[in-house]
Amino acid sequence: MEFPIAGVVIDPIALVVIGFLVGVLGGFFGVGGGFLAAPFMFWIGVPMNFVVGTDLAHMTGKSIVAFKRHRALGHVDVKLGAVMIVGTMIGVEIGAQVIEALEARKSVDQVIGILYIVILVLVTIFTSFEAIRSLRMLQSEKMDVKDVVGFQGIARRVYNIRIPPMVSFPASGIESISLWSVVAVGLITGVLAGMLGVGGGFIRMPMLVYFLGVPTHVAVGTDLFEIIFSAGYGTLTHALKGNVDIIMALVMQTGAAIGAQIGAVSTQYFTGPRIRLFFSFLPMVGALMVILRLLGFVEV
Amino acid sequence: METGEKETKAQVPFRELIRNFLIELAVYGVLLVIYFFVALRYLAEPLARLFENNLLVYAIMGLGLIVVQAVFLEFITSYLFDFLGLHRLTSKPGQH
Numbered sequence: 001m002e003f004p005i006a007g008v009v010i011d012p013i014a015l016v017v018i019g020f021l022v023g024v025l026g027g028f029f030g031v032g033g034g035f036l037a038a039p040f041m042f043w044i045g046v047p048m049n050f051v052v053g054t055d056l057a058h059m060t061g062k063s064i065v066a067f068k069r070h071r072a073l074g075h076v077d078v079k080l081g082a083v084m085i086v087g088t089m090i091g092v093e094i095g096a097q098v099i100e101a102l103e104a105r106k107s108v109d110q111v112i113g114i115l116y117i118v119i120l121v122l123v124t125i126f127t128s129f130e131a132i133r134s135l136r137m138l139q140s141e142k143m144d145v146k147d148v149v150g151f152q153g154i155a156r157r158v159y160n161i162r163i164p165p166m167v168s169f170p171a172s173g174i175e176s177i178s179l180w181s182v183v184a185v186g187l188i189t190g191v192l193a194g195m196l197g198v199g200g201g202f203i204r205m206p207m208l209v210y211f212l213g214v215p216t217h218v219a220v221g222t223d224l225f226e227i228i229f230s231a232g233y234g235t236l237t238h239a240l241k242g243n244v245d246i247i248m249a250l251v252m253q254t255g256a257a258i259g260a261q262i263g264a265v266s267t268q269y270f271t272g273p274r275i276r277l278f279f280s281f282l283p284m285v286g287a288l289m290v291i292l293r294l295l296g297f298v299e300v
Numbered sequence: 301m302e303t304g305e306k307e308t309k310a311q312v313p314f315r316e317l318i319r320n321f322l323i324e325l326a327v328y329g330v331l332l333v334i335y336f337f338v339a340l341r342y343l344a345e346p347l348a349r350l351f352e353n354n355l356l357v358y359a360i361m362g363l364g365l366i367v368v369q370a371v372f373l374e375f376i377t378s379y380l381f382d383f384l385g386l387h388r389l390t391s392k393p394g395q396h
Contacts, residue, residue, distance in 0.1 A: 004344065004345075004348040005347065005348050005351045057362060057363070057366055058366070060363065060366050060367070060370075061366040061367065061369055061370040062370075064367065064370035064371060065370050065374060068370075068371075068374055232363060232367075235359075235362070235363050235366070236359050236360075236363055239355065239358060239359030239362050239363070240355050240356065240359050241355075242351070242355055244359070244362055246347055246358075246361075246362035246365060246366070247339075247340065247343075247344055247347065249362070249366060250336055250339055250340075250365060250366070250369060251336065253332075253366065253369055253370070254329075254332040254333060254336055257328070257332060257369070257370065257373075257374075258325055258328065258329055258332070261324075261325060261328070262325070265321060
């Protein structure tokens with residue numbers, strides 16, 4: 001099939017399949033999945049300059065579908081997401097500025113690549129360790145609950161910060177927390193996302209759970225809520241630069257929308273620790289992709 | 301930390317919900333394909349022209365199409381399900 005905007009001929013089935021796979025991951029884990037979709041899109045022949053923008057466009061639609069499904073399941077804290085967006089947007093800009101400042105140095109790509117790998121490996125180790133511990137707690141104490149977190153130290157410390165204004169997020173079970181703590185978590189994920197050039201879903205989701213004490217299912221849905229805006233904003237900016245093939249994005253979304261619904265619905269049949277354990281493998285895949293890119297095996 | 305939410309035990313016919321979900325996906329899939337072909341048939345050329353001539357309108361239109369696909373088709377699917385009186389796999393299984 002010919003895509004006149006990008007000026008290439010690509011098998012639409014391949015795009016639908018990529019969309020579907022990334023859609024399932026997005027719906028289940030609350031991530032955009034760009035770190036997986038982008039290399040595959042490039043591999044099937046999408047021109048390099050269209051990969052990121054087109055991926056962001058389909059990510060926007062997919063996140064809306066998954067968000068709506070998670071919201072119907074009661075897995076979204078819109079208030080929390082809205083507050084975090086402020087910090088995230090500022091953070092993304094700061095991260096992008098840092099990168100611009102560093103670009104004068106020749107080795108910036110390697111430095112960022114290594115930083116990215118270190119963060120992803122740490123997220124994998126910590127999340128898998130904690131998830132296994134939580135699963136053991138669930139089994140040994142025969143707890144009949146949907147979520148339990150084996151490591152609560154950080155969230156407790158964050159709750160103890162009492163800088164006004166204090167706000168509550170009933171949908172996440174947070175009775176009282178400093179607004180600034182929430183904005184700061186958004187800011188940190190934003191800076192990392194801006195510096196690393198990614199959506200940041202696989203950093204934000206664990207941070208929501210471990211730093212703010214948000215239940216895993218709600219963290220997944222709230223993360224998707226944020227991705228709608230960040231990916232939507234990214235789509236607009238990339239489209240203005242002529243880097244989005246909307247027809248290609250629509251094809252990808254046909255698969256992604258169905259995959260996202262399956263992923264979102266599946267979450268209610270897994271406990272929080274189980275979702276986090278599955279999730280812990282994702283950053284490792286992302287790290288592997290960066291290693292392959294640094295070694296020159298993949299271009300995106 | 302317990303979130304207080306009880307583990308979901310299927311008190312409703314689980315098979316019925318899954319069957320409905322699969323029907324829903326099939327309906328949604330058909331609508332997506334129809335939408336895609338309609339969009340492709342009527343919009344591919346104008347979009348390509350817009351891409352060449354006016355990137356601002358193209359960007360807004362592109363985002364609009366993506367959002368429409370995500371929101372409108374899901375709305376139609378929901379409407380069809382309500383019309384047919386089928387339970388959707390949306391709220392917690394025990395509540396159906």
